[in-house]
Amino acid sequence: MKLSKRMDYCLRCHVDFTEFHLLSVIPKPNKPTAVLLAPRKPEKENAYFALILRDNGHWFGSLEELLDTSLELGYISKLGGRILTRRYRRMLHES
Numbered sequence: 001m002k003l004s005k006r007m008d009y010c011l012r013c014h015v016d017f018t019e020f021h022l023l024s025v026i027p028k029p030n031k032p033t034a035v036l037l038a039p040r041k042p043e044k045e046n047a048y049f050a051l052i053l054r055d056n057g058h059w060f061g062s063l064e065e066l067l068d069t070s071l072e073l074g075y076i077s078k079l080g081g082r083i084l085t086r087r088y089r090r091m092l093h094e095s
Contacts, residue, residue, distance in 0.1 A: 015035070018040070019039065019040060020039060020050070021038045021039070021091045023037060023038045023084055023088060023091075024076075024084060024087075026070075026075045028074075031074075032053040033053075033054075034051060034052070034073070034075045035050075035052040035053075036051055036066060036084065037049065037050040037051075038063065038066075038088050038091070040095060042092070048060060049061070049062065049063055049065070049066040051066055051069060051070060063085060063088060067085070
Protein backbone atom coordinates (compact mmCIF):
# COMPACT_ATOMS: atom_id res chain seq x y z
CA MET A 1 0.00 0.00 0.00
CA LYS A 2 1.40 3.38 -1.00
CA LEU A 3 0.92 6.21 1.50
CA SER A 4 1.36 9.93 1.04
CA LYS A 5 4.28 11.65 2.79
CA ARG A 6 1.91 13.29 5.28
CA MET A 7 0.23 9.97 6.05
CA ASP A 8 3.61 8.26 6.40
CA TYR A 9 4.68 10.97 8.85
CA CYS A 10 1.52 10.50 10.96
CA LEU A 11 1.59 6.71 10.83
CA ARG A 12 4.30 5.91 13.38
CA CYS A 13 3.38 2.29 14.08
CA HIS A 14 3.60 -1.08 12.39
CA VAL A 15 0.43 -2.18 10.59
CA ASP A 16 -0.04 -5.60 9.02
CA PHE A 17 -2.06 -4.69 5.94
CA THR A 18 -2.70 -8.37 5.18
CA GLU A 19 -4.78 -8.59 8.37
CA PHE A 20 -6.22 -5.06 8.70
CA HIS A 21 -7.94 -2.36 6.69
CA LEU A 22 -6.65 1.12 7.49
CA LEU A 23 -9.97 2.68 8.44
CA SER A 24 -8.66 6.13 9.26
CA VAL A 25 -5.63 8.12 10.42
CA ILE A 26 -6.65 11.13 12.50
CA PRO A 27 -3.95 13.67 13.39
CA LYS A 28 -4.90 16.12 16.15
CA PRO A 29 -2.90 19.08 17.46
CA ASN A 30 -1.52 18.49 20.97
CA LYS A 31 -2.71 14.85 20.90
CA PRO A 32 -1.17 11.69 19.51
CA THR A 33 -2.33 10.66 16.05
CA ALA A 34 -5.10 8.07 16.15
CA VAL A 35 -4.90 5.10 13.78
CA LEU A 36 -8.13 3.13 13.39
CA LEU A 37 -7.79 -0.42 12.06
CA ALA A 38 -10.48 -2.92 11.12
CA PRO A 39 -10.05 -6.63 10.35
CA ARG A 40 -10.11 -7.76 6.73
CA LYS A 41 -11.93 -10.95 7.73
CA PRO A 42 -14.30 -10.16 10.63
CA GLU A 43 -15.71 -13.69 10.52
CA LYS A 44 -12.44 -15.09 11.91
CA GLU A 45 -12.50 -16.17 15.55
CA ASN A 46 -9.82 -13.73 16.71
CA ALA A 47 -10.83 -10.68 14.67
CA TYR A 48 -10.33 -7.42 16.55
CA PHE A 49 -10.62 -3.72 15.81
CA ALA A 50 -7.78 -1.46 16.94
CA LEU A 51 -7.21 2.12 18.02
CA ILE A 52 -3.51 2.91 18.10
CA LEU A 53 -2.29 6.06 19.87
CA ARG A 54 1.49 6.40 19.53
CA ASP A 55 2.79 3.10 20.88
CA ASN A 56 -0.37 2.14 22.77
CA GLY A 57 -2.79 -0.24 21.11
CA HIS A 58 -6.38 -0.52 22.31
CA TRP A 59 -8.25 -3.55 21.02
CA PHE A 60 -12.01 -3.91 20.65
CA GLY A 61 -14.40 -6.74 19.80
CA SER A 62 -16.67 -4.62 17.60
CA LEU A 63 -16.64 -1.57 15.39
CA GLU A 64 -19.17 0.15 17.66
CA GLU A 65 -16.84 -0.14 20.67
CA LEU A 66 -13.97 1.30 18.64
CA LEU A 67 -16.06 4.22 17.42
CA ASP A 68 -17.54 4.91 20.87
CA THR A 69 -14.07 5.13 22.40
CA SER A 70 -12.83 7.34 19.53
CA LEU A 71 -15.83 9.61 20.11
CA GLU A 72 -15.16 9.79 23.87
CA LEU A 73 -11.50 10.67 23.25
CA GLY A 74 -12.52 13.45 20.85
CA TYR A 75 -11.07 12.00 17.65
CA ILE A 76 -14.34 11.64 15.73
CA SER A 77 -17.87 13.03 15.82
CA LYS A 78 -21.10 11.01 15.63
CA LEU A 79 -21.33 11.85 11.93
CA GLY A 80 -17.71 10.75 11.50
CA GLY A 81 -18.59 7.45 13.15
CA ARG A 82 -21.42 6.84 10.71
CA ILE A 83 -19.13 7.69 7.79
CA LEU A 84 -16.47 5.24 9.05
CA THR A 85 -19.12 2.53 9.50
CA ARG A 86 -20.22 2.99 5.88
CA ARG A 87 -16.61 3.04 4.71
CA TYR A 88 -15.88 -0.26 6.47
CA ARG A 89 -18.98 -1.94 5.01
CA ARG A 90 -17.88 -0.82 1.55
CA MET A 91 -14.36 -2.18 2.16
CA LEU A 92 -15.79 -5.57 3.13
CA HIS A 93 -18.09 -5.62 0.11
CA GLU A 94 -15.21 -4.83 -2.27
CA SER A 95 -12.84 -7.46 -0.90
